Amino acid sequence: MSIHDTPLRGSNIVDLVNDLVRARRHSEPSGWREFLTALQKINVLKEFIVNPKRLAPIRDPMLVPQPHTPSQRSKKKKLKRLPESTESSLKPVMVWIHGGGFIKGSGTTKGFGPDYLVDEGIVVVTINYRLGVIGFLSLEGTDVASNVGLKDQVAALRWVKQNIAKFGGDPDNVTIFGQSAGGASVNYQVLSPLSAGLFTRAISESGSVFNPWSYMADPRERAFRMGQALGYTGEDDQALVDFLRTLTADELIAAQGKALSQEEKNGGEEYPFVATYESSVSSGDVVFLPDEPIKMMQSGQFNKVPYIIGANSEEYRESATSSSNALNNTPSSWTSLSKSFERYVPLDLGLERGSEQSLQIAEKIRKFYFGDQNMSTSTVPQFCDMETDIMFVKGVYKTSTEFVAHSDAPLYNYQFCYDGRLGVSRVHGSNSTIYGPSHTDELSYIFYYTAVTTPFPENSTEMITLRRMVSIWTNFAKTGRHKRTVHNRQNPVGHCYGQVALPQVVYRKLVHKHIRDKCQLQTQLGLETKQ
Template sequence: MIKLRRILIALMAVSYSAAHLPTLPIRISNGLLRGTVALDNSHVRYHGIPYAVANRFQSPKPAPKWEGILDAINEYSRCPQRFLSFVIGNEDCLTLNVYAPIKQRNRSYPVMVFIHGGGFRDGSGSPYIYGPEFFVNHNVILVTFNYRLEVLGFLCLGIKEAQGNMGLKDQVEALRWVRKNIIAFGGDPDNVTIFGESAGSASVLYHILSPMSKGLFHKAILESGSAMSFWATQFNPKDIAFHLAQQLKYNTTDVYEVLDMFKKKTAAELLSTRVPRSNGDIVQSENIFVPCIETSIPGTEAFLTASPYVVLNSGKFNKVPVIIGFNNAEGYMFVGKENKTTKSMFNFLDSLPRDLQFPDMSARLETAENLKNIYSSKENSSDVSVDSLVKYEGDAGIRFPVVSTTDLLIKNSGKPVFSYKFSYSGLLNLVKIFYGFGTSPGASHGDELPYLFKIEGFWPIATLEMKMIDTMTTMWSNFAKYSNPIPFKTAQLPVKWEPATLKEPNQLVINTRMSTAPLWEDEALLLWNETYSKYRKLN
């Protein structure tokens, strides 16, 4: 037994040193950088590269230069966030990871920059969740990164000292870093695709809308999230800050007093304190420190000064080819996060999205009743089945906002808009399985991610799952290369994915067998569209 243990330890040491074989140094704008070669020799990895410096509640500054050679081997960087009952991470967190194929001479690779999700509350660019192997096999460069979260990333007081949207401005700084430095890794700075999931997808749309992001990317992929999702924009950011101050036993409505108090608190003190959600509301309503509509302040650069809907409807945004879609059972994850108490307290009136603004209570009551008639499985009852709640939470937070965004992009972009619905159910639908819906059909929120990124510990992978991984990463990387996810039919992809148009607003259904379906596929979507046409909050 002792001998076996020694052999295993020796093998682990050999594997470790092989996996961490250093690259030759390369020069970027900040100095010399050294990464590591992957164990299979397929690509090089650079972890924890500083791209910016964060001053609390302020816009980021570019990272300073360093002396000597920086070894890019820090795989554990993350911004402060809650994890269970703890606060993890630190504020010196603005780092990124670059994964590049072993460079061929005189070749320039397309670049794919991924923005992680997590409701603007948690998450990171961790290689243990967003492993690069599947993408780099398609000869693209993958970049992942961290950005500031929650109150540290999205305190919006409308003053120069805390203008707001620091997390989104971190993302802009990361894209500027890519623009300036990716050529050193063999990347093409004129062929950058940004893509993201959930809050990362909402972030992608924010970059499409923001003048600050102009010219920093050339294509975009939005997975299960939109800046037009009710949880992705905060219309009352000062009130939210005052509520957090009250939870910290400090009653004031003076923004400078709030700022001073928040500056004196540790990250752990700020993040371990929560503003409780309203009774009867759904779990997505807890995302409160999120992007805001900024006040224009002389001497500062605003990220966005009008609501996402207003900008998208105006047609004045960064127009690029887009893939946009959702998963067919988004709500599994959200309902899985509810508990017995919150489920029992749920009602349609109190759970109406916060980006709806009603002229009076009768309009609010009528809307709640209309939604109840669509989603409730029992007539004349306030009870809502789990299946109905899954559909309601998925539609309210993800499906309708994504479909509505798709519709506006088709109308106003002038660029190809490829729409999809991911419905594959397999062994790597990890979110659905984790939240107790493993035997239910379809794909939950986040279930497409293991078919794009290698997750540490889930290997080997079954043949059917590998086939879907290859399908997804081929389409996504094709889009990065050709602005078309299926530029030509193959044995692997024997279908044609046409862009959605006003005349034919269709979506590709991604499953074992591909098919097409109408974008506006049922009366629930039509009811949401009618409701938002009447009552959408614009500022």
């Protein structure tokens, strides 16, 4: 059920058309606080999409979280009216934080519906937050606050805490969950003191604060690179902010890719403005991330709640396949890529490009994944494994090890490895010969994916896996534990499900040796991430 299907509709939404840099509010709205009459369905914000040309008026996203409740649905699964809720009948709440690299995406349920979760007695809330340069421009010492996209999420969680009981949800039983940038956002909320008490459990799918794409150590440099691309020639931080405020949202969004250096692009970074730590308070603003993530985790400065975190077995499959297809059109490209292997040394190791140590590390990484083979069409599976580890698994592993070292709260690791016809990429025609789910593929085993037009039989492996995934997620939201199930190694789905999560073990490390071996590579190199 959506807020649009209930009597609680309103128009307390503030228009922010082309006013995105100066409008940094992430606190509660002032003035009238009740829902009024008809609320038009919220339009996807300009910074939520890749193509900013197809736009409608921009509205403040954090003021309209979208609750979906399990009670009194019609045949079309639309709630006719809100149920009368009592304290004893309140349902567990799951708050979804969407992904999209902190630069695109939306919390709308169009495409991915909450049906399966709602059917298990969960109240589902989806939210939006500011993205890209609008949500993550950081210039400390100026009147622009940092990490406002993440602070938008905090504001939404406060709204849930204060209002969700009116939708039949239990404000004291809230699980936050998200995928990709949403999964990293969940990890950031686990870290932030601003989020303390706003949720009781957390699930990160394919996202960690230690993923190389989820944290920026150089926010000032990125801001100035973008400013220079737009014509700013000065060196003063506040003057740069004032200059950016003279530009339209379209101009800012079009130029934000210029914030990345060529070295960062060569290293695989795609997202110019993401989270960073805040070393001081700007203009009386509150601090979301008071220190670097690694320091916060190692000092135990985080919210110690039950936590599920993991990734898909072949996260980089679709990107690796498309890269291979492009490289095959230019045979010399494979040779060039092999010779410039240093680009795959993770930037968060803090090594100077071209240094002896960086080149040695590059060779060790190449040997680990490719042995004596040169990169070619035949080594695409190895390339996929390497990028999956660099971009996702390494960060997930780091979050896991630091969490269990500094918290008594249970941590559950998972690896989703079932590559079925219901996976998002397969639904859209992927013909990759690499077996294993790609990035986002698990979403259609948790949410009702409207792109699936032909129903699968109830006894199909797709539906068995779907029911197991939904059961794991919802039982965790209800109790903080997994519901025990039988792990049948003779059943290929059961085997993969075992890698999704073994409920009888509270993991203190990743359970599969091949994953541990990969993650030990960084230890063998004698290096730690710098963030």
